[in-house]
Amino acid sequence: xxxxADATQPDRAPRFAALVMPCLPRLYxxxxxxxxxxxxxxxQETLLRGYRASGQLHDETATAPWLRAILLNVFRDRLRSAxxxxxxxxxxxxxxxxxxxHIAAEDPFPYSDTLHLDFMGLFGREDVRAVLGGLSPIxxxxxxxxxxxxxxxxxxxxxLGLPLGTVLARLHRGRKLFERSLWEYAESExxxxxxxxxx
Amino acid sequence: xxxxxxxxxxxLEPEAREKVGEHLVFCRQCCGELEFARILQDFLRNSGDVExxxxxxxxxxxxxxxxxxx
Numbered sequence: 692x693x694x695x696a697d698a699t700q701p702d703r704a705p706r707f708a709a710l711v712m713p714c715l716p717r718l719y720x721x722x723x724x725x726x727x728x729x730x731x732x733x734x735q736e737t738l739l740r741g742y743r744a745s746g747q748l749h750d751e752t753a754t755a756p757w758l759r760a761i762l763l764n765v766f767r768d769r770l771r772s773a774x775x776x777x778x779x780x781x782x783x784x785x786x787x788x789x790x791x792x793h794i795a796a797e798d799p800f801p802y803s804d805t806l807h808l809d810f811m812g813l814f815g816r817e818d819v820r821a822v823l824g825g826l827s828p829i830x831x832x833x834x835x836x837x838x839x840x841x842x843x844x845x846x847x848x849x850x851l852g853l854p855l856g857t858v859l860a861r862l863h864r865g866r867k868l869f870e871r872s873l874w875e876y877a878e879s880e881x882x883x884x885x886x887x888x889x890x
Numbered sequence: 891x892x893x894x895x896x897x898x899x900x901x902l903e904p905e906a907r908e909k910v911g912e913h914l915v916f917c918r919q920c921c922g923e924l925e926f927a928r929i930l931q932d933f934l935r936n937s938g939d940v941e942x943x944x945x946x947x948x949x950x951x952x953x954x955x956x957x958x959x960x
Binding site for chain 2: 703704705707708711712715716719720724731734735738739742786789790791792807808811814816819820823834835837838839840841844859862863866869870
Protein backbone atom coordinates (compact mmCIF):
# COMPACT_ATOMS: atom_id res chain seq x y z
CA UNK A 692 0.00 0.00 0.00
CA UNK A 693 1.51 3.34 -1.01
CA UNK A 694 2.65 5.65 1.71
CA UNK A 695 0.74 8.88 1.13
CA ALA A 696 2.31 12.21 2.05
CA ASP A 697 1.41 12.97 5.62
CA ALA A 698 -0.44 16.30 5.69
CA THR A 699 0.15 16.59 9.41
CA GLN A 700 3.91 16.97 8.85
CA PRO A 701 4.32 20.71 8.34
CA ASP A 702 7.79 20.42 6.81
CA ARG A 703 6.76 17.83 4.22
CA ALA A 704 6.00 20.30 1.42
CA PRO A 705 9.11 22.51 1.77
CA ARG A 706 11.28 19.41 2.05
CA PHE A 707 9.69 17.96 -1.07
CA ALA A 708 10.16 21.29 -2.88
CA ALA A 709 13.84 21.43 -1.92
CA LEU A 710 14.36 17.91 -3.26
CA VAL A 711 12.57 18.29 -6.59
CA MET A 712 13.60 21.81 -7.64
CA PRO A 713 17.12 20.82 -8.75
CA CYS A 714 15.63 17.96 -10.79
CA LEU A 715 13.20 20.13 -12.76
CA PRO A 716 15.41 21.00 -15.79
CA ARG A 717 16.17 17.37 -16.63
CA LEU A 718 12.66 16.26 -15.82
CA TYR A 719 11.15 18.94 -18.03
CA UNK A 720 13.61 18.14 -20.84
CA UNK A 721 12.58 14.49 -20.75
CA UNK A 722 8.92 15.50 -20.74
CA UNK A 723 9.51 17.76 -23.75
CA UNK A 724 11.08 14.91 -25.67
CA UNK A 725 8.24 12.56 -24.88
CA UNK A 726 5.20 14.79 -24.87
CA UNK A 727 6.12 17.98 -26.74
CA UNK A 728 3.78 20.84 -25.89
CA UNK A 729 2.13 18.81 -23.12
CA UNK A 730 5.43 18.64 -21.20
CA UNK A 731 4.51 21.10 -18.48
CA UNK A 732 1.26 19.33 -17.74
CA UNK A 733 3.12 16.02 -17.63
CA UNK A 734 5.63 17.41 -15.14
CA GLN A 735 2.86 18.86 -12.96
CA GLU A 736 1.11 15.51 -12.73
CA THR A 737 4.47 13.88 -11.98
CA LEU A 738 5.09 16.32 -9.14
CA LEU A 739 1.59 15.77 -7.77
CA ARG A 740 2.01 11.97 -7.78
CA GLY A 741 5.51 12.36 -6.40
CA TYR A 742 4.30 14.51 -3.54
CA ARG A 743 1.53 12.08 -2.66
CA ALA A 744 4.01 9.19 -2.68
CA SER A 745 6.93 11.08 -1.15
CA GLY A 746 6.81 8.85 1.92
CA GLN A 747 8.13 6.07 -0.34
CA LEU A 748 11.31 7.98 -1.14
CA HIS A 749 13.71 6.65 1.45
CA ASP A 750 16.94 7.55 -0.36
CA GLU A 751 16.86 11.26 -1.13
CA THR A 752 19.95 10.98 -3.34
CA ALA A 753 17.75 8.93 -5.70
CA THR A 754 15.18 11.70 -6.15
CA ALA A 755 15.99 12.31 -9.84
CA PRO A 756 15.58 8.68 -11.06
CA TRP A 757 12.56 8.29 -8.77
CA LEU A 758 10.89 11.31 -10.41
CA ARG A 759 11.82 10.08 -13.90
CA ALA A 760 10.19 6.73 -13.14
CA ILE A 761 7.02 8.50 -11.99
CA LEU A 762 7.06 10.68 -15.11
CA LEU A 763 7.30 7.60 -17.31
CA ASN A 764 4.39 6.02 -15.42
CA VAL A 765 2.26 9.11 -15.98
CA PHE A 766 3.26 9.23 -19.63
CA ARG A 767 2.49 5.51 -20.08
CA ASP A 768 -0.96 5.97 -18.53
CA ARG A 769 -1.67 8.87 -20.86
CA LEU A 770 -0.49 6.91 -23.90
CA ARG A 771 -2.79 4.06 -22.95
CA SER A 772 -5.85 6.23 -22.55
CA ALA A 773 -5.11 8.30 -25.66
CA UNK A 774 -4.39 5.28 -27.83
CA UNK A 775 -6.98 2.69 -27.00
CA UNK A 776 -6.90 2.14 -30.76
CA UNK A 777 -3.13 2.51 -31.18
CA UNK A 778 -2.03 4.80 -33.96
CA UNK A 779 -0.10 1.99 -35.58
CA UNK A 780 1.24 2.62 -39.06
CA UNK A 781 0.91 -0.04 -41.71
CA UNK A 782 4.32 -1.52 -42.47
CA UNK A 783 3.41 -1.38 -46.16
CA UNK A 784 3.62 2.39 -45.89
CA UNK A 785 7.13 2.62 -44.53
CA UNK A 786 8.91 -0.73 -44.58
CA UNK A 787 10.48 -0.27 -47.99
CA UNK A 788 11.76 3.21 -47.28
CA UNK A 789 15.48 3.76 -46.87
CA UNK A 790 16.61 7.36 -46.49
CA UNK A 791 20.12 6.35 -47.51
CA UNK A 792 18.88 4.96 -50.83
CA HIS A 793 16.34 7.75 -51.29
CA ILE A 794 19.03 10.42 -51.01
CA ALA A 795 21.20 8.54 -53.50
CA ALA A 796 18.27 8.22 -55.93
CA GLU A 797 17.11 11.83 -55.64
CA ASP A 798 20.68 13.17 -55.62
CA PRO A 799 19.79 16.62 -54.27
CA PHE A 800 23.38 17.92 -54.53
CA PRO A 801 24.70 16.53 -57.84
CA TYR A 802 28.26 17.81 -57.40
CA SER A 803 28.72 16.50 -53.87
CA ASP A 804 31.19 13.76 -53.01
CA THR A 805 29.66 13.46 -49.55
CA LEU A 806 25.98 13.43 -50.45
CA HIS A 807 24.61 11.76 -47.31
CA LEU A 808 26.70 13.82 -44.91
CA ASP A 809 25.68 16.98 -46.75
CA PHE A 810 22.04 16.00 -46.44
CA MET A 811 22.31 15.48 -42.69
CA GLY A 812 24.21 18.76 -42.44
CA LEU A 813 20.95 20.49 -43.35
CA PHE A 814 19.51 19.64 -39.94
CA GLY A 815 20.14 21.48 -36.73
CA ARG A 816 19.13 20.15 -33.34
CA GLU A 817 15.84 22.04 -33.48
CA ASP A 818 15.04 20.49 -36.86
CA VAL A 819 15.60 16.97 -35.52
CA ARG A 820 13.37 17.77 -32.57
CA ALA A 821 10.69 19.12 -34.89
CA VAL A 822 10.81 15.92 -36.93
CA LEU A 823 10.61 13.79 -33.79
CA GLY A 824 7.78 15.96 -32.50
CA GLY A 825 5.80 15.30 -35.66
CA LEU A 826 5.80 11.52 -35.14
CA SER A 827 2.92 9.72 -33.49
CA PRO A 828 3.61 9.54 -29.70
CA ILE A 829 3.85 5.75 -29.64
CA UNK A 830 6.75 5.81 -32.10
CA UNK A 831 8.34 8.98 -30.75
CA UNK A 832 8.37 7.57 -27.22
CA UNK A 833 10.23 4.38 -28.15
CA UNK A 834 12.75 6.27 -30.30
CA UNK A 835 13.36 8.89 -27.63
CA UNK A 836 13.72 6.40 -24.79
CA UNK A 837 16.07 4.21 -26.82
CA UNK A 838 18.27 6.68 -28.65
CA UNK A 839 18.05 9.93 -26.70
CA UNK A 840 17.68 8.68 -23.13
CA UNK A 841 19.66 5.50 -23.76
CA UNK A 842 17.33 2.90 -22.22
CA UNK A 843 17.75 -0.72 -23.31
CA UNK A 844 14.83 -2.22 -25.24
CA UNK A 845 13.93 -4.57 -22.36
CA UNK A 846 13.85 -1.62 -19.98
CA UNK A 847 11.57 0.31 -22.35
CA UNK A 848 9.22 -2.67 -22.46
CA UNK A 849 9.10 -2.68 -18.67
CA UNK A 850 8.68 1.08 -18.35
CA LEU A 851 5.88 1.28 -20.91
CA GLY A 852 4.26 -1.99 -19.85
CA LEU A 853 4.58 -3.49 -23.33
CA PRO A 854 5.78 -6.86 -24.65
CA LEU A 855 9.36 -6.73 -25.91
CA GLY A 856 8.19 -7.68 -29.41
CA THR A 857 5.90 -4.64 -29.52
CA VAL A 858 8.76 -2.36 -28.50
CA LEU A 859 11.03 -3.82 -31.19
CA ALA A 860 8.30 -3.45 -33.83
CA ARG A 861 7.63 0.14 -32.82
CA LEU A 862 11.34 0.93 -32.87
CA HIS A 863 11.59 -0.47 -36.39
CA ARG A 864 8.57 1.49 -37.62
CA GLY A 865 9.63 4.56 -35.69
CA ARG A 866 13.07 4.53 -37.34
CA LYS A 867 11.51 4.20 -40.79
CA LEU A 868 9.02 6.97 -40.07
CA PHE A 869 11.81 9.16 -38.71
CA GLU A 870 13.86 8.62 -41.89
CA ARG A 871 10.93 9.41 -44.15
CA SER A 872 9.96 12.44 -42.06
CA LEU A 873 13.50 13.84 -42.31
CA TRP A 874 13.21 13.86 -46.08
CA GLU A 875 9.70 15.32 -46.03
CA TYR A 876 10.80 17.99 -43.54
CA ALA A 877 13.79 18.97 -45.71
CA GLU A 878 11.44 19.35 -48.67
CA SER A 879 8.65 21.19 -46.85
CA GLU A 880 11.06 23.59 -45.10
CA UNK A 881 12.89 24.33 -48.33
CA UNK A 882 16.21 23.10 -46.90
CA UNK A 883 17.17 21.29 -50.09
CA UNK A 884 16.58 24.33 -52.30
CA UNK A 885 18.45 26.67 -49.96
CA UNK A 886 21.45 24.35 -49.85
CA UNK A 887 21.42 23.78 -53.62
CA UNK A 888 21.33 27.56 -54.27
CA UNK A 889 24.25 28.18 -51.92
CA UNK A 890 26.48 25.86 -53.96
CA UNK B 891 18.89 -4.67 -45.49
CA UNK B 892 16.25 -4.49 -42.76
CA UNK B 893 18.35 -5.53 -39.79
CA UNK B 894 21.05 -2.85 -39.84
CA UNK B 895 19.62 -0.77 -36.99
CA UNK B 896 19.04 -3.92 -34.93
CA UNK B 897 22.63 -4.90 -35.76
CA UNK B 898 23.81 -1.54 -34.40
CA UNK B 899 21.50 -1.91 -31.39
CA UNK B 900 22.81 -5.43 -30.75
CA UNK B 901 19.26 -6.71 -30.50
CA LEU B 902 19.64 -9.43 -33.15
CA GLU B 903 19.85 -13.08 -32.21
CA PRO B 904 23.46 -14.35 -32.47
CA GLU B 905 22.78 -16.30 -35.67
CA ALA B 906 21.15 -13.33 -37.41
CA ARG B 907 23.92 -11.04 -36.18
CA GLU B 908 26.55 -13.34 -37.64
CA LYS B 909 24.74 -13.39 -41.00
CA VAL B 910 24.59 -9.60 -41.13
CA GLY B 911 28.29 -9.42 -40.25
CA GLU B 912 29.15 -11.83 -43.06
CA HIS B 913 27.01 -9.86 -45.51
CA LEU B 914 28.69 -6.58 -44.55
CA VAL B 915 32.09 -7.99 -45.50
CA PHE B 916 31.28 -7.84 -49.19
CA CYS B 917 28.28 -5.46 -49.54
CA ARG B 918 29.42 -1.87 -50.01
CA GLN B 919 25.84 -0.58 -50.21
CA CYS B 920 24.94 -2.03 -46.80
CA CYS B 921 28.19 -0.71 -45.28
CA GLY B 922 27.12 2.74 -46.46
CA GLU B 923 23.64 2.21 -45.00
CA LEU B 924 25.16 1.04 -41.72
CA GLU B 925 27.37 4.12 -41.48
CA PHE B 926 24.37 6.31 -42.28
CA ALA B 927 22.30 4.56 -39.59
CA ARG B 928 25.10 5.41 -37.13
CA ILE B 929 24.93 9.06 -38.14
CA LEU B 930 21.14 9.06 -37.69
CA GLN B 931 21.52 7.56 -34.21
CA ASP B 932 24.03 10.27 -33.31
CA PHE B 933 21.61 12.93 -34.51
CA LEU B 934 18.89 11.48 -32.33
CA ARG B 935 21.22 11.22 -29.33
CA ASN B 936 22.46 14.79 -29.70
CA SER B 937 18.97 16.22 -30.15
CA GLY B 938 18.41 15.79 -26.42
CA ASP B 939 21.48 17.55 -25.05
CA VAL B 940 19.92 20.83 -24.02
CA GLU B 941 18.16 20.89 -20.67
CA UNK B 942 16.77 24.36 -20.68
CA UNK B 943 13.88 25.15 -18.41
CA UNK B 944 12.27 28.39 -19.60
CA UNK B 945 12.01 30.93 -16.79
CA UNK B 946 8.22 31.23 -17.06
CA UNK B 947 7.80 27.45 -16.93
CA UNK B 948 10.13 27.23 -13.91
CA UNK B 949 8.11 29.95 -12.15
CA UNK B 950 4.81 28.12 -12.80
CA UNK B 951 6.24 24.78 -11.63
CA UNK B 952 7.69 26.36 -8.50
CA UNK B 953 4.29 27.88 -7.75
CA UNK B 954 2.67 24.49 -8.37
CA UNK B 955 5.03 22.78 -5.92
CA UNK B 956 4.50 25.51 -3.34
CA UNK B 957 0.74 24.98 -3.55
CA UNK B 958 0.94 21.20 -3.10
CA UNK B 959 0.80 21.47 0.66
CA UNK B 960 -2.79 21.22 1.94
